[in-house]
Amino acid sequence: MADSNKWGMVVDIDRCTGCQGCVVACQAENNIPINLEEHFNQRRAIQWIRIERYWEGEYPNVKARFIPIMCQHCGNAPCEPVCPVYATYHNDEGMNVQVYNRCIGTRFCANGCPYHIRFFNFWEPEWPESLKNQLNPDVTVRSRGIMEKCSFCVQRIQRSTREAERDGVDLEDGDRGLNPACVNACATNSIIFGNFNDPNSEVSIIKEKEMKEGGRGYGLLENLGTDPNVIYLKKVDESVEVGHGH
């Protein structure tokens, strides 16, 4: 393992079936309140990871395209410089961190984010009585009035790091205790998590192979210069030529 970690993800669009397993796993892991229909209608639903669906082609050759979108943990994040209280900042592990107790809810960061993955708590979060005991004790329940977003399941990273230190071993690439909930839940392994600073990690190998000319890799909206830490691998399609990038 490298001295300092640079956490990142690879999302293989070709494998994604749009099953929403990652969305549910994230909802459960990160104490995300239940989104009602009216929350979606008001565009105020909270989904740290969401699956965007696009229809392509004309009947009868219609294809559904799915793209899971979570916080891209941009190296050059548009959300960070606009925060007046430094509630969102970049840590030395390449992650864009949201500090809930600092946030005062100006929502500047959400306006700056081109991926629309920052969510504001418009209400005090509520769960039915039967679900109160399933809340994850390792994750803060965000109260009304603050922003939240995908944290790359930082609680799992912290715990794995601590346990590896305790046992005197290195963090293992692809360890299920380290992987974010969405990665563990993905039935087709279309999301892979790992350390880009470790040249032998799976994500580094894929990045090396696919980000070259002619490879399938691209960054979401990379023309904006956000330098995302999530790499997408475009769909392999024999009949339709898919353009490079977005």
Next chain:
Amino acid sequence: MIPGDFQPKKPTGTQLAKLGVLGAVLLGVFIVVVLLLTFVISSWLGQPVIFAREAPDQPIAFPHETHVKELGMDCTFCHRTVEKEAAASVPATGLCMTCHSAVGDELESISKMRSLYEDGRSIHWVRVHRVPDHVHFVHEAHIRYFSEKEGTEAKEVCATCHGDVASMDKVEQVRPLKMGDCVSCHKQNNAPTDCATCHY
């Protein structure tokens, strides 16, 4: 009356009474605000000057002194998970019963604990040390670090934050446990001060 001569109107009795009441109310508000400010500022600093929080009364007056000083039990004997997990657990009454099924017959608190045990109920201890929900403190990592650093056993390390619990009549908080307290200790020990170390 000479023109220009100013004769102030004498206030009537009701006006005087109104002014008096207003003055008293304002004085009261002023005193309340000052007291509140003193309380807020001093409790923020860690030691409330007024309404100081005393050590809470526990449902069973558990004598740490008897168990730790006289019997020489380790902290980790009862707070079992403290060396392995984030939380330092409070034991179930079943653990108490390993000894107290035989000893302590004459004490009222023991019979109270036994009746709870027989009913399958737990003791509702009053929590003494609490950090806010957005802070994730892990006992295991801290105990491991300090016991390695000082070359001592885990039980010697507890006093760093919790004070000398063994000689406390009622357990009370001895350190402010504010963020400044955490951060200064982290800096002294070269521990990470990244926000995501504790806040997530």
